[in-house]
Amino acid sequence: MKARVFVTLKPSVFDPQGRAITESLHSMSYAGVSDVRQGKYFELELAADSAAAAKALAAEVADKVLANPVIESYRIEIDE
Amino acid sequence: MSIKFAVIVFPGSNCDHDAYHAAKHVLGHEAEFIWHKETSLKGADVVILPGGFSYGDYLRTGAIAQFSPVMTAVREFAATGGPLLGICNGFQVLCETRLLPGALLRNKDLKFHCEHVRVRVEQTDTPFTARASVGQVLNLPIAHGEGNYFADEATLTALESSRRIIFRYCDAEGRVTDSANPNGSLRNIAGICSEGRNVVGLMPHPERACESPLGSEDGLVLFDSVVSSLAARGALTA
Numbered sequence: 001m002k003a004r005v006f007v008t009l010k011p012s013v014f015d016p017q018g019r020a021i022t023e024s025l026h027s028m029s030y031a032g033v034s035d036v037r038q039g040k041y042f043e044l045e046l047a048a049d050s051a052a053a054a055k056a057l058a059a060e061v062a063d064k065v066l067a068n069p070v071i072e073s074y075r076i077e078i079d080e
Numbered sequence: 081m082s083i084k085f086a087v088i089v090f091p092g093s094n095c096d097h098d099a100y101h102a103a104k105h106v107l108g109h110e111a112e113f114i115w116h117k118e119t120s121l122k123g124a125d126v127v128i129l130p131g132g133f134s135y136g137d138y139l140r141t142g143a144i145a146q147f148s149p150v151m152t153a154v155r156e157f158a159a160t161g162g163p164l165l166g167i168c169n170g171f172q173v174l175c176e177t178r179l180l181p182g183a184l185l186r187n188k189d190l191k192f193h194c195e196h197v198r199v200r201v202e203q204t205d206t207p208f209t210a211r212a213s214v215g216q217v218l219n220l221p222i223a224h225g226e227g228n229y230f231a232d233e234a235t236l237t238a239l240e241s242s243r244r245i246i247f248r249y250c251d252a253e254g255r256v257t258d259s260a261n262p263n264g265s266l267r268n269i270a271g272i273c274s275e276g277r278n279v280v281g282l283m284p285h286p287e288r289a290c291e292s293p294l295g296s297e298d299g300l301v302l303f304d305s306v307v308s309s310l311a312a313r314g315a316l317t318a
Contacts, residue, residue, distance in 0.1 A: 013230060014264070016186050065147075068140055068176065070183045071230060 001046045002079040003058035007067045008039035042066055051078045083310050084110040086124030088154065088170075090145045091116070095131030095167065095285065102287040103128075107303050116148035126163045126306050127154060129170025131223070131285060141184060141226045142172030151177060163207040163306050164279045168224055171271070171281030180272055180281045181239070182231030188264025192225040196295060197262055199270045199284055200250040203243050206273045207309035208280045208302045217254045218247075218298040220284035222262060227283040229265035229272075239272060247271035247282050 009015050021036040044061070048054035058076045067074045085103035089096045096113060103126075104111035112122060121127060135144035145151070158164045158179055166174040174180040187193060196219055201212040212218075231239065239245050247270040251260040256268045263283070271282025286299030 012232065013185065014188070016188050016190050016228075016264070020190055065139070065143070068143065068183055070175070070181075070232075071185065 001048050001051070001054040003044040003046055003054055004077040004079070005042040005044060005058055005062050005066055006039060006075045006077075007042070007062070007072050008037060008074070009071055010073055013071045040066075051080050054078050082109050083125040083307060084112065084123060086112055086114045086121050086127045088127065088129050088150055089113050089115050090132070090134035090148060090173075092134045092136055093130050093132035093169070095169075095287065098285070099128045099130045099167065099287040102290045102299070102303060106290045106300070107307065109307065114150060116145070116150045118150050119153055121150075121153050121157055124157075124162075125310050126165070127157055128287075129154070129164070129166040129173050130287075131168030131170060134169055134173065137169075137226075140176065142169060142174075142176040145169075145173045146177040155179065158274070158276075158279050161276060161278050163309065165208055165302070165306070166279075166281035167285055167287060168222075168227075168283055171283055172226065174279060174281040179279050180274060181235050182229055182272070184226050184283070185228040185230050185264075186226050187224070187228050187262070192223075193227070193262045194221075194223045195262070196221050197270075197284060198250050198252055198254075198260065199247040199282075200254050200256065201246070202248055203246050203273070205243075206246055206277045206280050207306045209246060209305055210309045210312075211305040212301045215254055216301075217250060217252065218284075218286075218289075218301070219296040220286055220289050220299055221296075222284050224263070224283055227263040227265065229263075229269040229283075231266065236266060239269075240267075242275065244273050244275070244277075245269055245271075246273050246280060247284070 289296035289299035
């Protein structure tokens with residue numbers, strides 16, 4: 001089973017990379033892009049019997065390793 | 081009288097020799113490298129997590145090093161009050177390990193800063209600042225791309241009220257200003273300590289500022305402090 005984990009900075013955390021990308025887009029005249037936040041994307045191959053078990057396993061490794069809860073949050077999608 | 085420094089070596093550590101040199105050759109104490117796969121600190125009196133790029137900074141700085149086998153022994157050492165110093169990447173590892181609160185983000189200006197800065201000593205009741213004075217301004221080098229200290233407001237308030245902010249970026253006169261802040265750290269934080277005060281982490285490199293040919297000897301006070309603190313505890317081996 002496959003899991004996709006999206007890790008993003010919490011809204012309260014300043015993202016200097018996202019800011020630099022936003023400013024670059026503005027200098028390219030993309031005024032319609034008002035903000036960019038950069039994150040991380042992980043694809044996990046999981047040995048799990050059910051979507052629920054896969055999600056639980058993905059959440060466990062996201063909590064422990066993939067995301068730092070001090071600055072980041074995450075969202076999980078499961079492919080059955 | 082001699083104390084024993086352990087310098088933990090992760091794959092990608094690159095200031096391990098600087099710390100070893102400061103402890104052994106400048107101070108004249110014992111020092112030993114401990115490879116991250118070891119499970120014992122071999123009777124060390126002080127443990128240093130050195131600077132560098134452990135595991136290539138993959139995932140997040142310091143994120144993977146926290147799972148190295150030696151970290152179990154390091155956590156136990158810290159839990160029993162042992163003096164533990166994290167320098168630069170070592171500070172990042174301590175935050176990822178939750179031995180210290182907060183996190184170190186990409187520098188606000190996205191640049192890698194390699195320069196001498198000034199930091200003000202805020203508190204002297206830690207084993208690494210016992211010989212310094214409050215308000216003392218240290219000239220120390222920094223070399224990092226991710227030294228931008230972040231913690232939520234509640235954590236920052238708790239750090240202030242429990243006097244756990246140990247070093248702040250300042251100007252030559254000791255004024256804590258925005259222009260003296262090289263990386264965007266909240267409240268100009270350059271270093272903090274644990275609740276037990278025995279675990280200290282900082283982004284600047286005291287171990288690279290222990291001999292005048294290197295431009296500053298101001299880092300010596302951290303090493304002198306821990307030697308004095310251990311002497312006061314009677315921990316020195318004859």
